[in-house]
Amino acid sequence: MASLIVISALGSDRPGIVHALTGAILAHQGNILDSRMTILGGEFAVLMLVSGSEQTLTALEQDQSTLESNLDLTLTFKRTALPENRPKALAYSADVIALDHPGIVHEIANFFSQRAINIDDLSTGTYAAPHTGTTMFSIHLALSIPVEESIGKLRDAFIDFCEERNLDASLNAQRRPA
Secondary structure, X not given: OOEEEEEEEEEEOOOOHHHHHHHHHHHOOOEEEEEXXXXXXXXXXXXXXXEEOHHHHHHHHHOHXXXXXXXXXXXXXXXXXXXXXXXXXXXXXXXXXXXXXXXXHHHHHHHHHOOOOEEEEEEEEEEEOOOOOOEEEEEEEEEEEEOOOOHHHHHHHHHHHHHHOOOEEEEEEOOOOO
């Protein structure tokens, strides 16, 4: 069974970062299982799950300083394992759009946290509204909802919560990858 490591990388955005980082992982015989890469401001941020032999992951960890210097990135490594007995949950997504203002993410995270609903993935962004140019905010969440939770009651509570804050929202079932 392969060992797993989560790698985070952060550095100034420039062409070739993905090629260089993935090449370094491949050179150590690592295999990228999952990743998220994005530009935030002028910085390029990466999160990836890499599998490999124990020797592969140890070599990556030992070469951290060299890799940081060669790639001009700040790297963090954290060993991990796949969860063995994750509670049964329903896969749902929530999407919210609103006028941008501070605290939206915090309030939505609190709504789900109070109900013991896990946020598996979260992405946000801003954009200019058509015609007015007003700054709009969007958030997409992938959720794991405990099977005991009443989806109808949860959906009603979430929509009410969002309407009270003038947020346009939806909560929909999703298919989990096989």
